[in-house]
Amino acid sequence: xxxxxxxxxxxxxxxxxxxxxxxxxxxxxxxxxxxxxxxxxxxxxxxxxxxxxxxxxxxxxxxxxxxxxxxxxxxxxxxxxxxxxxxxxxxxxxxxxxxxxxxxxxxxxxxxxxxxxxxxxxxxxxxxxxxxxxxxxxxxxxxxxxxxxxxxxxxxxxxxxxxxxx
Amino acid sequence: xxxxxxxxxxxxxxxxxxxxxxxxxxxxxxxxxxxxxxxxxxxxxxxxxxxxxxxxxxxxxxxxxxxxxxxxxxxxxxxxxxxx
Numbered sequence: 001x002x003x004x005x006x007x008x009x010x011x012x013x014x015x016x017x018x019x020x021x022x023x024x025x026x027x028x029x030x031x032x033x034x035x036x037x038x039x040x041x042x043x044x045x046x047x048x049x050x051x052x053x054x055x056x057x058x059x060x061x062x063x064x065x066x067x068x069x070x071x072x073x074x075x076x077x078x079x080x081x082x083x084x085x086x087x088x089x090x091x092x093x094x095x096x097x098x099x100x101x102x103x104x105x106x107x108x109x110x111x112x113x114x115x116x117x118x119x120x121x122x123x124x125x126x127x128x129x130x131x132x133x134x135x136x137x138x139x140x141x142x143x144x145x146x147x148x149x150x151x152x153x154x155x156x157x158x159x160x161x162x163x164x165x166x
Numbered sequence: 167x168x169x170x171x172x173x174x175x176x177x178x179x180x181x182x183x184x185x186x187x188x189x190x191x192x193x194x195x196x197x198x199x200x201x202x203x204x205x206x207x208x209x210x211x212x213x214x215x216x217x218x219x220x221x222x223x224x225x226x227x228x229x230x231x232x233x234x235x236x237x238x239x240x241x242x243x244x245x246x247x248x249x250x
Contacts, residue, residue, distance in 0.1 A: 016208050022218075026211045026230065050208060068231040069210055136201075156206075 001114035002122060002150050002165065003058025003097075005051040008107055008157025009043075018046045027053075027071035035078065047108045048086060048101050052076045055112035056090035056097040058152055062137050063095070063114070107159045118165075127153065127162040140164050172221075172243055176236065179216045183209040195237040213239075221247060 018024065024033050024046070032049055039045035053074040060074070061067060070092075076099070079087040086101040090112065100119060101110040113119055131138045132148060139148040151164040177193060184190045185204035189197065199205045199213070214225050214233060223246035225233070232238045 012208070015206060016212070020212070020215065022215050023211060026214060026227075054207065067234060069207070069233055070231050071211075072227050073231075 001059045001062055002118065002152050002163060003055040003062070003112040004110060004152040004154050004161055004163050005054035005058070006107055006109045006154045006156050006159045006161045007047045007051050008159050009047060009105070011157030012047055013043075018043070029072060029075050032076055035076075044103060044108065048103055048110075049076050051108050051110040052088055052090055052099045052101060052112065054154075055099060055110040055152075056092060059097050059112055059114055060092050060095065062150065065135055065137075107156075109154075109159075109161055111163060121166050122163050123166050125151065125162045125164045127155075127160045129162065129164070167247065169240065169244075172240060173236070175220055176217070176239055176243070179213060179220060180205070183213060193236065195235070195240065197236045199234055199236075217243065223247060223250070 024036065028036065028049060035049070036042050036045045053071050053076065056074050057070070073092055075091045077089045077091065079089060084103050086103060088099045088101065090097045090099055097112050097114055098116045098119070099110050099112045101108060111122060125140060129140050131140055131151060131153070138151045138153060140151040142149045149165045151162065153162040180203065181190065183205045186202065189202040197203060199210060200207060210233065214230055217239065218225055221243055223243065225242060225246065229242045233242060
């Protein structure tokens with residue numbers, strides 16, 4: 001189970017005003033809002049948290065086949081941080097997902113998995129890979145083993161990232 | 167406020183965030199904000215906030231969860247207006 005999300009920070013600046021009254025309250029839990037308020041770079045923290053929710057939601061959607069606008073139900077927790085990579089958890093109802101977020105000055109990218117060791121079973125795919133959707137959920141055809149495997153693709157502004165299971 | 171008046175108001179709110187103009191031109195109750203209009207999910211919260219402001223209602227989290235289509239938005243707005 002995988003999900004990913006990429007955010008072009010220049011485009012996010014144009015598309016969203018996260019300082020708008022009520023914005024943070026609608027999509028972030030009180031604990032997450034505290035992380036933002038105490039952050040050295042609140043903007044980066046807003047989009048880091050948002051990309052984790054988006055990536056984790058893709059797993060939730062794959063597992064349950066349920067769609068919903070549920071940012072508050074996807075609560076992010078910070079784990080270790082090393083050299084531009086933030087590890088974390090996302091708790092969604094009774095599930096826990098694991099996230100790895102790359103934080104740069106240009107973009108923020110999160111990869112989420114349902115099992116922690118699946119971080120090692122993921123590779124980047126060419127974004128032009130043939131995608132087969134089942135109930136709106138994307139897979140790619142692994143030609144070597146002749147089976148469909150989970151894929152997650154995200155595009156925002158200048159950036160596009162496509163990942164799949166090895 | 168009747169249904170068509172609500173839809174018109176809703177269309178004005180949604181328009182600035184639409185990425186697929188063609189789908190917007192053929193908008194109907196089954197139109198999906200994300201799947202059809204290609205609205206960025208981070209902008210759905212702007213739509214929720216704009217709807218709250220335009221109709222002077224409060225959209226709770228439970229209602230927001232369902233707000234993926236014009237039809238769902240319409241139902242939520244009608245329910246909240248009736249509660250006033």
